[in-house]
Amino acid sequence: MQTILKGKTTEVIIDTNGPVVIIGESINPTRRKRLVETLKAYDFEFALQLAKSQMEAGADVLDVNVGFPGVDDETLLPETVKAIQEAYDIPLCLDSPNPKAIEAALKAAQGKPLINSVNGEEKSLQAILPIAKEYGAAVIGLVMDDDGITQDTEKRFQIAEKILNRAIQSGIAKEDVVIDPLAMAVSADPNACMVTLETIKLIHDRLGLNITQGASNISFGLPYRVELNNAHMAISIWNGLTCPIANPAKITAFVRATDLIRGRDDFAMRFTEFYYSQEEMENS
Ligand code: THG
Numbered sequence: 512m513q514t515i516l517k518g519k520t521t522e523v524i525i526d527t528n529g530p531v532v533i534i535g536e537s538i539n540p541t542r543r544k545r546l547v548e549t550l551k552a553y554d555f556e557f558a559l560q561l562a563k564s565q566m567e568a569g570a571d572v573l574d575v576n577v578g579f580p581g582v583d584d585e586t587l588l589p590e591t592v593k594a595i596q597e598a599y600d601i602p603l604c605l606d607s608p609n610p611k612a613i614e615a616a617l618k619a620a621q622g623k624p625l626i627n628s629v630n631g632e633e634k635s636l637q638a639i640l641p642i643a644k645e646y647g648a649a650v651i652g653l654v655m656d657d658d659g660i661t662q663d664t665e666k667r668f669q670i671a672e673k674i675l676n677r678a679i680q681s682g683i684a685k686e687d688v689v690i691d692p693l694a695m696a697v698s699a700d701p702n703a704c705m706v707t708l709e710t711i712k713l714i715h716d717r718l719g720l721n722i723t724q725g726a727s728n729i730s731f732g733l734p735y736r737v738e739l740n741n742a743h744m745a746i747s748i749w750n751g752l753t754c755p756i757a758n759p760a761k762i763t764a765f766v767r768a769t770d771l772i773r774g775r776d777d778f779a780m781r782f783t784e785f786y787y788s789q790e791e792m793e794n795s
Contacts, residue, residue, distance in 0.1 A: 512686050514649050514721045514754075516572055516602035517622030523571045523602050525689070525721045525754045530770040530781065532754040533763060534604050534625075534723065535570030537561045538591070540579040547579045550587060555594035562595050567792060569763030569785060573599075574627060574756050575616075576606035584612035589619035596621050604651075604756070610638035617646040625649045627756075628691065629678075631656030631670040640681040649687035650678065651723055654710065660693060662706050667692060668713040675718060686721075689754065690714050694724040694743075698732035704743060708750050715751025726757035741765045748773075764789075 514525040525532045538561050540547045549557040562573055573595065577587045584607055592603060605616045606627040613626055629639035630653040643650045652674035654660075654667040661667055671690045678688045692710035695703045707729075711722055729743050730736040744755060744762060748769050755762070767782045776782055 512719050512721060514625075514686050514689055515623065516625055516649060518602045519596060519600045519621045521600045521602065521622075527715070527719060527721060527751070527753055528775075529753075530775045531748060531752070531766045532571045533569055533759050533766060534572045534574050534754055534756040535562075535565035535568075535759050536574050536725070536727070536756045537565055537758060538573060538595075539576040539606070550577055550579075550582075550591065553587070553590060555591060558591060559594065559598050562599055562601070565759050566599065566601060567788075568759035569766070570601070570759040572602045572604050572625065572754070574604040574606050576627075578607060584609055585615045588612045588616040592616050592619045605648075610635075610642065613639065614642045614646075617642060617648060620646075623647060623649065625651060625689065627651045628653050629674065630654075631673055633657060636674070636677050640678055640683065643678070643687075644682045649689060650683065651689045651691050652678070653691045654693055660695075662700075662702065664706055664709040664713060667706070667710040668717070671710075671714050671718065671720075675720065689721045689723050690718070691723050691725075694726070694728040694747075696731040697729050697739075704729055708746055711747055711750040711752055721753045722751050723754045723756055724752060726755040726762060737761050745769050 512527045516523045538558055577584055577591055604625040604627050605613055607613050626643055626648050628651040629635050654670040656670050675688050692707045694707045697703045727740050730739040767785050770776045771779050771782045
């Protein structure tokens, strides 16, 4: 299964049989005061710095989230999208719970973006799927619905299947649906990771879809976050995760290692190229 995303001219293929695609998470106001302050002033310099550093660190796609209290995201999200795409040729992942902000960003975006996200709630399906179809975008489906988030893996799978079926009914191609199995903090629930890992496996085995997840969600409230995230990432990839949303500075080397181990990096080309690219940057 191949989900094709596009920037101005670049194409990124998320392939269930290919190497892992990294969606850079850092253009997100969570714990980034400076991003909030600059975005409030419609000053995109810092957001562009975050874009550049993530691309240099291995991001293939950039998540763009401008959600902070009081934001007019119907104006700010499209403006941020334009600023990034004027400077860089990379596909974007439009991250907002507000369908109007998503639609405004789709109008502004070049190429073929990924919508982040729709979920199994009736309201969400009805708001997002028609605009995904209209603008030819791919879409991330979160496995929650009007009953909230279930810990039952079979039910999470059923929500994924429902989102897929509704997307297909709306005229969206199967390969343009990417599922997020909802990674959550393992400090709060000892079984949290197992539920997500099993959900990934069911979606991979039965639907064959591409799968994303927030790679740092599981480690909230714990030490050794990078180690925990990366251990979790390796098992998730083995089960079928294909495009994590993550901080590339912290995961790319690990993702390249995982691809190499799985026989998805002939002669360790990407692994070693990444090493030299980072060494070069350190010395420049
Ligand atoms: N699924 C989907 N979309 C998502 C998430 C998900 N979008 C938002 C979020 N979760 C993923 N993005 C982020 C962005 C920033 C941070 C975490 C997740 C973040 N992390 C560090 C922290 O928590 O301390 C701080 C910065 C760092 O060290 O890099 O800020 O699950 N579909």
